Amino acid sequence: MLKTDVLIIGAGAAGLFCAGVAVQKGLDVILIDHASKLAEKVRISGGGRSNFTNIDLDPHQPSKHFISENPRFCTSALSRYSPNDFVQLMHAHKVPFHEKHKGQLFCDRSSEDLIQALKMECEKGVHGAQVKRIQPCQLEQLNYHDHQTPYYEAQTDQGTLQSQAVVVATGGLSIPQIGASDLGYRLAKQFGIRVTPTRAALVPLVFEQQAWSSFASLSGLSLPVTIQTGQGKHAGSFEEDLLFTHKGLSGPAALQISSYWREQQSIEINLLPHMSLHEHLLALKQQSKKLLLNELTTHLPHRLAQTWSQQNPDWLKSMPDLSHKSIQNISQSLQKWQLTPQTTEGFKKAEVTAGGVDTRDLSQQTMQSKQAGLYFIGEVVDITGWLGGYNFQWAWSSGYACANGLANQLNKL
């Protein structure tokens, strides 16, 4: 039997980072993962270049970039380990990176640089402390023994492991092909910790086949739009690129809005976000003799305008022949395009899982749950970031808060 201070389950972004911080506080760590490859999701992230943080993140406005039943929960961890702290770590490891768009930082070369940096942090143990990584390793059972010195005992296919604390860093349900599982939620339930309903997020939207048939031929077309859905505190609104697919909508605009979208809810898209189309067309009615279709192809991609014109014969009228009512309808259809997705592409294609371990049962300071010595970090928690590096920052910040909490619990500070 192997004994350790801390058992971390899941060697992904949060687990690996937490192990590195903990060992540098003198804690012995065993890190297990059922996948044979290390941090595979980090490897494929950001198109292979990991968008590892976002410098626009404001910890004091958590609802701006994070979705949760309680977005305020993440303020404490995000303030104590910020995007700038992670940037310093990347500098220390001489990982070259660049800002791409809206504060998003990506590795210049590959995600492998980030994984190597995280691995090297695990080799910096103090006072003889070490991270022992066991992969692949399947957890079969986890039990808590409430003795004078309480401990956890984990039965695995690689033997029995005993630890004073357990960190669950098993991530969400997205991309089961590379190791995602529901273990984290099952462990939470086993110890009486609440779990909010999970759903695929940052995921392409799918429309009913018949309804989408006229747009399916636009597959591959991309354009900047504004997109919105929801009401009140559940409302989301983005200005991003939208990509048409055979089944529906993807690209950053659709991925972002998918995190706010709920079944049967409609979304609204403005295909011409930087103009008042109504006013523009009213002016053109006086000035131009061209067909509406020809006027609109100066503002919209040609293929998109063609598709739209097939649905409304007014598009083939010349400007002076258009009625005011028709101008109003056409403007509305392009600038307040209402549509209701049938579903999403689900966990197979989602970048993240929304919902998860209920923050009401966790400490925002340490990530310890109401079950003594049991911690939850990263995506398994009901904190979901926007597209753009926010999810990794949550993995780092929650992992850091947890490692400090562990050091405190085990008197290593």
Ligand SMILES: Cc1cc2nc3c(=O)[nH]c(=O)nc-3n(C[C@H](O)[C@H](O)[C@H](O)COP(=O)(O)OP(=O)(O)OC[C@H]3O[C@@H](n4cnc5c(N)ncnc54)[C@H](O)[C@@H]3O)c2cc1C
């Ligand atoms: C295609 C894609 C691209 C992405 N790009 C970005 C990006 O550029 N920027 C960004 O911020 N976020 C990105 N994300 C999201 C980001 O990868 C995750 O939010 C982040 O990895 C979560 O970290 P985590 O440690 O909680 O989970 P993970 O990194 O998923 O790690 C969980 C680990 O737990 C292990 N595990 C699961 N079940 C078990 C089990 N039963 N037993 C043992 N081990 C288990 C898994 O094998 C895995 O190694 C992307 C996601 C995807 C799918």
